[in-house]
Amino acid sequence: MTRWSVRVDPAWSLQAWRERARLGLRHRVAPEQLDWLQDEESSLLDAPSLAGAPGPADAGATIGVPKAFVELAATCLCHRDPQRLSLLYRMLWRIAGGERGLLTNPADPDVLRAMALAQAVRRDSHKMKAFVRFREVPGEDDAFIAWFEPDHHIVDRVAPFFARRFAGMRWAILTPYRSASWDGQALAFGPGATQADAPVEDAREELWRTYYANIFNPARLNTKMMQQEMPARYWKHLPEATLLPALVRDAGDRVQEMHDREALAPQRRIPTRTIPLRGPATATGDALDALREAAAGCRRCPLWEPATQTVFGEGPRDAQVMLVGEQPGDTEDLSGHPFVGPAGQLLNRALAELGIDRSTLYLTNAVKHFRYERRGKKRIHSKPQVTHINACRPWLMAEIEQVSPKVIVCLGASAARAVFGSSFHLGRDRGQWHTLDDGTRGFATVHPSWVLRQPTGAAQEDAYRLLLGDLSTLAERSSSDTQHGVT
Ligand code: URA
Numbered sequence: 408m409t410r411w412s413v414r415v416d417p418a419w420s421l422q423a424w425r426e427r428a429r430l431g432l433r434h435r436v437a438p439e440q441l442d443w444l445q446d447e448e449s450s451l452l453d454a455p456s457l458a459g460a461p462g463p464a465d466a467g468a469t470i471g472v473p474k475a476f477v478e479l480a481a482t483c484l485c486h487r488d489p490q491r492l493s494l495l496y497r498m499l500w501r502i503a504g505g506e507r508g509l510l511t512n513p514a515d516p517d518v519l520r521a522m523a524l525a526q527a528v529r530r531d532s533h534k535m536k537a538f539v540r541f542r543e544v545p546g547e548d549d550a551f552i553a554w555f556e557p558d559h560h561i562v563d564r565v566a567p568f569f570a571r572r573f574a575g576m577r578w579a580i581l582t583p584y585r586s587a588s589w590d591g592q593a594l595a596f597g598p599g600a601t602q603a604d605a606p607v608e609d610a611r612e613e614l615w616r617t618y619y620a621n622i623f624n625p626a627r628l629n630t631k632m633m634q635q636e637m638p639a640r641y642w643k644h645l646p647e648a649t650l651l652p653a654l655v656r657d658a659g660d661r662v663q664e665m666h667d668r669e670a671l672a673p674q675r676r677i678p679t680r681t682i683p684l685r686g687p688a689t690a691t692g693d694a695l696d697a698l699r700e701a702a703a704g705c706r707r708c709p710l711w712e713p714a715t716q717t718v719f720g721e722g723p724r725d726a727q728v729m730l731v732g733e734q735p736g737d738t739e740d741l742s743g744h745p746f747v748g749p750a751g752q753l754l755n756r757a758l759a760e761l762g763i764d765r766s767t768l769y770l771t772n773a774v775k776h777f778r779y780e781r782r783g784k785k786r787i788h789s790k791p792q793v794t795h796i797n798a799c800r801p802w803l804m805a806e807i808e809q810v811s812p813k814v815i816v817c818l819g820a821s822a823a824r825a826v827f828g829s830s831f832h833l834g835r836d837r838g839q840w841h842t843l844d845d846g847t848r849g850f851a852t853v854h855p856s857w858v859l860r861q862p863t864g865a866a867q868e869d870a871y872r873l874l875l876g877d878l879s880t881l882a883e884r885s886s887s888d889t890q891h892g893v894t
Contacts, residue, residue, distance in 0.1 A: 410454035411436055415492055418445035419560035421481040428496050430457055432470055438500050443492035472502050475510050482525040485532075485560045491524055531558045535565045536808075541578055542606040551578040554605035562587050563596060567844050570594050571828075572804045575797035581605050695724055695809045698802065702775060708798035710776035710791070715740045720771025720806050728881060729769040729812040730754075731803065731822040733854060734791050740777035745770045750855040754818075757855070757875050761882040769810050773825035774799045788856075796825050807847070815847055816881065819854030827851065838877045852877035 411434075413427040431441050434457060442454045476498065483491050498517050502509050512518055534557075541551035551573075562580065566587035569580065579588035581600035588595050699719040705711055718735035721744060730746075738748030746754055758765050774795050779786040791799075803825055807815065817823040820833040826849060827841055833851055840850050853874050861867040 408440055410440055410442060411457040411460065412442040412444055412454040413457050414444040414448075415484075416445070417560075418492075419485045419563065421477070421484055424480065424484055424492060424495065427457070428499050429470060431496060432499070432503055434460060438493060438497040441493070441496060443489075443496065445489060445492065448489075470503055472499065473507065473510065476502060479510065479521055479525055482528050482564075483521050485528045485564055486524040487559050488524060491521075494520055494524075528559050528561060528564075532561045532565050535561055536568055539569070539580060541573070544606060547577075549576050551576060552605045553578070553580045554600075554602045555580055555582050557582055560584065566594055566596070571844075572801055574800055575794075695806070698805050698809065702802050705775065705799075705802070707801075708776075708795050710774065710778050710795055713779070714776040716743050717775045718743055718745055718772065718777070719775060719802075720769055720810075721745055722769030722771075722810075723767065724810060726767060726769035726810055727813045728767070729771065729807065729810055729815045730818060731815060731826060732770070732772045732818045733821040733856075734772050734774035734795075735777045736788055736856070737777065737779070737786050740779075740786075745772055749859060753855040753858060753871070757871070757878055760875060761879055763878070763882055769806075769812060771803065771806055773803055773822045775802055791821055793824070793829075796821055800825055812847065814881065815843075815849035816878070817849065817851035819851075819857065822854075823851035838880075840880075850877065850880070 411431075413431065415423045415427055417423065427443075436457060441457070480495050480499075483495060494517060498509060498521065501517070509515060510518055513522070535555060539553045539555050541553045544550040544552055562582055562585045566580065566589075569578065569587075570589045573589070575591070577588075577590055579586060581602075581604055583601070584599040586597045586600050588597070702719050703717045705717055711717070718739045720729075722729075732746060732750070735745060736748045736750060739745055739751070745751070755765060758768075774791040776799075777786070778789045778791050778795065780789050781787075807826075815826055817826050820831075823831045823833055823836070826843070827836075831851065833853070837852060838850055840848055842848055853870065855874065858867060858870040858874055861870045
């Protein structure tokens, strides 16, 4: 039996593996004849490289495989197990050989193993999103570095998440095998680094610890769950970890104190204390309530100052549909609730007409403070600038992550920009479904305020029909509804 070898470089690249796998199939090299190599490995049996073999007879033939297999392969390839390369090739060989339904057989040992590898990669990716902590680079404005030690090769896979979440700052994430950096425009990848290359602590960490100690809810303490969710090996990089032993120890007494304390009357709306989200930036908050609490003290852009309060999103924590508006208006700013003014009423009318129950939706805004100009006694809405949208984006992204909706509907261009990025063009892309990197589906439509701004009754009616038409996709989907609207 002739043996061959193929090398995958970089070892986690779907494209690199796919090219080699195609080569194997075209040469009709059976899985047991192929040595898969990565990094500096050499073939134990000195098998020659298949890349140097004379061209196969069917060099031009295309090989179609189910999309689900490609997605599974992309995830598995990020696992460190060296066997994954040959496992995936064996599966591909079987699919190409006629077992097209292979993935639907969960009892198949190859499928089981691949699913387990993919699950481990997904879990590691989640941990990276949750436990990366950026530290300010001394002497540089708005530049942050984080050190992280993932179990698997997940940096390329997870970096786009951080680019979206922290679009407005310059950052780098260093890991032992690879680094990723973002300059505000583009992602770049480079070689691994050491922990000594990252700043150790920055001034914001004391603030972060103060924040963490404040949002830590002793009544919700579940140490078993905490250890599962935050394995000890991540602790050493978390500024809040030093607080945890004392917080856990005192939790019982604090719960008792909470019971004994009388309810306090609500006081100021904008806290005097700044609660930074990005110092060190955290990707997942403890919960939506903690985010709301932190957002109440947000000073990430100047809009907080003239505003009455932060208007955070509202709705079921597990809503399947999230509606994202532009920013609170005058009524929202005064009441503290999104979409309760004239635009909200128009939205209510449209939802009612389509038979969509507003209470099943999570409603929020791209910008959480009211931006306005004073004219006499009036406060006139003023469109938020890109800097305001970018500054507020971490809150929106954290809401999306916590609620994890299946569908996001953006009302207006500012919301669409915040969710789908700066290349989104409402005039061109309105009403079209898009899929975000994490699989969430969404589309953008016109803003109800735009409908209200139309100059004549007839123009307003047309604009309203446009909004209704776009939102009706939601209603159509929700007829096959499970719990909160969309499947
Ligand atoms: N317009 C918005 O975009 N959001 C609101 O909450 C109210 C009006």
